[in-house]
Amino acid sequence: MKVLENKGLLNNIGVQVVIAMVVGTLVGAMMGPTASIFAPLGSIFIHLIKMLVIPLVAVAIISGAAGLGNSSAAGKVGLLTLGFFGFTSAVAVALALFMGEVFQPGIGVDLSGVEGMFSNAYADKGDLPTFWATVLGMIPTNVFQSLNEANILQILVFCLFFGIAVSKLEKDRRDPLINGVNAIVDAMVWMINVVMKIAPLGVFGLMADAVGTFGFSALMVVFKLFVVYVVAILVYGFIFYPLMIKVFSKTSPLKFLSVMKKPQAVALSTASSMATLPVTMEVCEEELKVKNSTASFVLPLGATINMSGNAIYYGLVAIFFAQIFNVDLSMSAYMAIIITSTLGAVGQAGVPGPSFLVVAVLLSAGIPIEGLPLLFALDRIFDMIRTALNITGDAACAVIINDHIDVETKQENA
Template identity: 50%
Template sequence: MILGIAVGAIMGEKAAIFAPLGNLFLKLITMLVIPLVFFSIISGAASLGKTKSAGKVGFLTLAYYLVTSAISVLIGIGAGSLFKPGLGVTVPEALLTDSSVYTEAGKVAGFWDTIIGIVPNNPFESLITGNILQILVFSLFFGICLASLDEKKQKPVLDVLSTVNDVLIKMVEKILLLAPFGVFGLMANSIAVFGIDILTLVLKLFIVFTIALSTIHFGMIPGLVALFTGISPLKFLKTLAPAQILAFSTASSMATLPVNTRCCEELGVDNTTASFVLPLGATINMNGNAMLYGLIAMFFAQMFGIEIGASQFVAIVLTSVLGAVGTAGVPGPSLLVVAVLAAAGVPVIALPLVFGIDRILDMMRTSTNTLGDASCAVIMDSIIKREKKEALAN
C-alpha cells in the first residue's frame, strides 16, 4: 500500500499504467461475491434453523444479534451523514458520469416497492444479473426451509453446500495471496486518478470509523449489558479485556472463542449458555462489520455525489445485516462491502482506498464483534437465571 502511494505520488498520472494489476485483483474478488453470498448464506441459514432446538434462548439470541447488527449499521450511516468523510476531493468528470449509472440502478420508487422488489421473480435471473438483495432473500428462505426438513434429507444437501462453500473460501484465500500486488496497483492508480489529496479522505474515514466503533464498543454494548443485567460497563469491559486484546491481535472471532468463554464465565455466565451463544455469535454477530458497511456506503456516495434515498437506505441495512449470516468465516470480511455497495447502487471503483487500510480496520472491528458476542452471553445467562428463580418461587 505504502509503495503504491509513493509510486502514485511520484509518477502522477503515469502511475495509471499499474491499473491493470489492481483491476485484475478487484475483478477476481468481485467474481466470487455472488456465489459466495449465495452458498454461504444458505449454509448459515440452515445452521441457524437448528437453534429452534434451543427454544426461547435460541430465538432471543438470534434476535439480539440481528437487532444489534441493525443498530450498528444505523450508527455507521449516522456517523457518515454527520461527519461527511467522503467530501473534500475532486472526482474526475468521467467517473461522475459513470456513477450516475449506479445511482439509477440503485433507485426504487419507494419503501414498499423496495420491500416487494427484494423478492425475486426468478432466482436464477437474480444470480445472473447480480441482484444482491434478491439473492440474499432467496438464499435465506432456502436455508431456513432446508433446516425444517428431517436430518436424513438435510444431510446430503448440506454436505454439498458445505463443500462448495469451502471451495469458494479456498478460492478467496488464493486470490488474497495476490493482495500485495493488487493493492499496489489499485493504490498507485487511485493516487493517479484522484490525486494525493485522496489520502486526506482516507484519514477522515479512519477517524470517523474509530468514533463510530467506539460508540458501539464503549457505549451501546456495555450499555445493553448494564440495562439487562445490572453489571457496570467498567466491570464488563475490564473482565473482557483479555479477549479484546486477543481479538485485536488475531482479527479472528473464532480464535478468540476459548478466551471469550473464560472471560464470560468470570462474570458468572454458565458454561452451557456460553457454549451455545458465543459460537453462534462468532458465526453471525458482526457489529463492527455492519457499522463499517453502512459508513463505507455513505463515504463513497458522498465522494461520487450520490444522494442516498429511502430505497438505498433499506438496501444498505438489509444487505449488511443479512449478509453477516454465514459469511463470517470468509477471509477479508471487507469482501462483503462489494455486495453492500452493489445493492445500494454505489460504484466500487474507489474501493481500493478501503482495502489499503483493511487490516487495521479488521483488527478493530473484530474486537467489537467479540465484545458483542460476550454481551449476548451475559444477557442470555441473566434471563435464564431470572426465569429459573421465578419458576422456583412459584
C-alpha cells in the first residue's frame, strides 16, 4: 500500500490525538453542556471518514481476495482468520466473566439518584437472528443497495466473491484488473491520509461534546465497572495478544506494541474499526512487514467481525447487572453469556454507536435490562476503548497468519 511520502504528520498522529483528547476532556468538563458548540468539528471529521471508508473496504477486500485467491493458501488463510477471531472473542468473554466475579463491579452501587433513568424500552432489541437468517442476511440481493446502506457484511461477501473470481481469470486479463484495484486502494488511502490531518480537531470536538454533555457524574455510578473494564482491556491488549504474537509469530511483541500506538490512538478518537482501517493497514504493511495480500484480506475482515473488545464489554455488563439485581447465575447462564457474546461480537459492525446486542446477552441469562440506559449515555467512552482493542486483535491476526503462511510457503518450496 502506498501512502503519503511525507509521513511526518501521520507518524505524530498518536501524540496529536492524545493531546486533543486531553484538551477536549478539560474543555468539556469546564464548559459543561455548552461544549456542544464544538460537536460539529467531530461530526465533520466522522462524516469525512465515513465518506471514504466503505469504498476503501470494498476495493481492499477485492484486492486481498484477488491476491490470495490464486494461491494454495487462500482457503487456509480464510479458515485461520475466522478461527482466530472466534477463539479470541470467546476467551475475551471468559476473561470478562472471571474479572467480574473477582472484582464484583455491581456490588455496593448506589442507584438512589439514577433510578429515573431505568427503562424497558430496549426489551424488543434483544432478538438475535437465527442461523439461516444470519446467512441470508449476509448475501446481498442488490450490491449497490448494500453499498448505499453501508451493509458491511453484504459488501464483504460480494467483494470476497468478486476478488476470488478476478483471481481465476487468465493472467493477461487478471493483472491489469488487480493493478487497477490496487491503484484505487492507493488513491483512497491518500484521501484518508489528507482527512487525517484534521483528526486532532475532530477528536477535540468529539471529546468536548461527550464530556460536556454527560459529565463525570454519570460515570461515577458505573465507575467500578469502568475501572474493571479498562483493566480487562489492558490485560487482553498488553498481555494476551502480545503472548500470542510471541508464541505464534516471529515478530517481537515489544515492536508490535510500539508500532500499534498510532492506530490505537486513531481508534480511540473515532471509535470505529473501519475508520482506523487505513492506518492499521499502513502499520501492518510498512512496520510489521505483513504482505499486502494478507493485510488486504485479514484487516477489512477483522474490522467487520473481530470484536474482542465488545465481547469483554458484553460479559462485564452481564455480570454488573446480575450483581446489581442480585441474580444468581448458573453454569448454563454463564455458557449462554459466552455464546451470545461471541456471536454478538462477531456480528457487530465496525462502526461507532450504541451496542444494543448487549440486550441479547442479558436476556439470554435472565438478567433484568432496565438499567441499560445508565450505560448507553456513556457508550461513546466505552466504545472508544473497546475499538482500540479490536484493531489490536486485527493486527495480531494479520501478523500471525502472515508468518504462518510464510513458513508453509518456504516448506513447500524447499
